[in-house]
């Protein structure tokens with residue numbers, strides 16, 4: 286077996302800190318900085334230091350293996366992109382302030398890619414011409430750029446970050462469903478291997494169906510998404526996306542209802558114009574009709590609807606605004622309300638799965654607050670809805686009636702059946718079996734690679750520090766030389782034995798650093814197993830410690846090595 290790497294702390298660039306950085310709010314942010322894994326350069330812009338880079342690479346490697354296993358092919362597209370493709374898709378404008386735009390020396394417009402549907406579509410149009418060339422699945426692990434409004438929480442929300450994005454190209458709807466299912470399964474394997482606790486939730490509701498877009502959420506207090514989770518059945522939903530609702534409307538139909546004068550053929554632009562907001566605006570859960578069925582649409586995590594993304598979510602469906610008429614024969618529905626103030630108005634729709642009396646209102650702006658058992662207008666107005674009851678743990682699940690849980694989570698992955706939106710934009714056709722051109726249908730699938738580092742830290746850290754799952758840890762064993770020259774000598778010998786056994790070793794061979802400091806650092810750095818060469822080094826006896834459980838045991842070095850192997 287090839288010897289694995291030995292990293293010597295005496296030479297490793299890692300400076301640990303005892304105090305939390307002043308600006309850090311989340312556990313992962315504090316610990317990743319204190320353990321010397323990352324360094325902040327500017328808001329939402331981070332340097333990956335040696336240990337951090339190892340964890341990032343380990344995660345990338347797991348993703349790579351599972352993507353390769355479903356037959357996806359790795360490519361690397363540029364991050365610096367001319368604007369034309371994004372103008373064609375409309376996203377040059379729709380992305381608004383989220384997009385980093387720049388000019389070259391000749392005055393040409395460019396952007397730093399926030400996600401790459403356009404460029405992948407162009408790539409496949411160029412490379413695939415016949416149905417025989419499809420299906421094809423492509424992926425990359427690449428730096429993405431988004432000028433996030435609130436780049437907080439360390440690497441959880443960067444303005445420059447690492448994403449694995451993949452795209453599938455099929456000639457039939459069944460093919461797309463298959464590519465989507467393959468990705469969903471690969472994602473389950475990836476997150477299981479990472480050691481992440483996660484849930485799959487539907488990201489959009491109603492007519493969009495459960496499978497058209499799903500998110501992988503990692504429950505964590507630092508998460509910016511809220512979701513309901515049923516412990517007894519499969520029901521789980523992102524409250525940002527799903528529609529919940531209220532008890533029947535009172536007879537007068539009272540409530541903060543704005544009756545819309547619906548444009549004939551609504552588009553994102555006309556919708557925006559109607560609402561009196563720019564097309565790049567964001568709104569909270571928005572009530573619209575999709576192919577004739579009323580749905581509410583939200584962009585999970587953003588706590589609002591991005592009109593640009595709305596098109597993405599709904600394509601290729603026909604989107605219409607809801608009018609008062611739509612409520613005429615639906616006594617189960619509270620009348621819709623659509624207002625332009627993204628942050629302080631809310632819209633309602635009944636979810637037929639929600640039994641009367643167990644209904645909720647979502648879109649509330651106060652964190653973790655969701656109203657229930659309310660009649661809009663009778664119990665509250667838009668101005669005071671924030672004061673209504675909070676959904677509590679144990680409320681009945683709309684699917685099975687069991688007690689629900691309400692949790693915070695981090696969006697670590699997102700899979701979409703895009704359909705033909707981008708293929709239409711770029712006229713991506715291949716020659717079909719019958720010799721006629723066939724329009725291609727697409728899926729897009731993302732994983733936040735750098736975000737996964739922080740999500741894992743959030744879920745696994747304890748009071749002493751980071752505590753990595755085996756496959757992502759920056760080393761398999763952390764050997765601590767706790768003493769003088771003898772201990773250092775034995776520690777280095779142990780490191781070399783372990784490395785010959787194929788284990789990745791971090792050895793703390795620093796001179797002039799007390800055992801106490803080394804122990805504290807070992808706990809903070811979070812390598813899963815710690816081997817201490819201390820007072821019984823002369824007899825060849827070491828101590829083996831489990832970072833997570835704290836269990837320790839003294840044993841001969843050889844036995845420790847064979848135990849760890």
Ligand code: ATP
Pocket residue numbers: 400431433440441442443444446447448585586587696697698699731732733734735736
């Ligand atoms: P969020 O709701 O958190 O803003 P998103 O829905 O905008 O994320 P997607 O467009 O679905 O993100 O991108 C795919 C994945 O990329 C996300 O599921 C997430 O894991 C990751 N990601 C998105 N934005 C960031 C960011 N600013 N920093 C780090 N990772 C991110």
Ligand code: MG
Pocket residue numbers: 584585586587696
């Ligand atoms: Mg999101």
Ligand code: MG
Pocket residue numbers: 586587
């Ligand atoms: Mg976002």
Ligand code: MG
Pocket residue numbers: 696698699
């Ligand atoms: Mg998403």
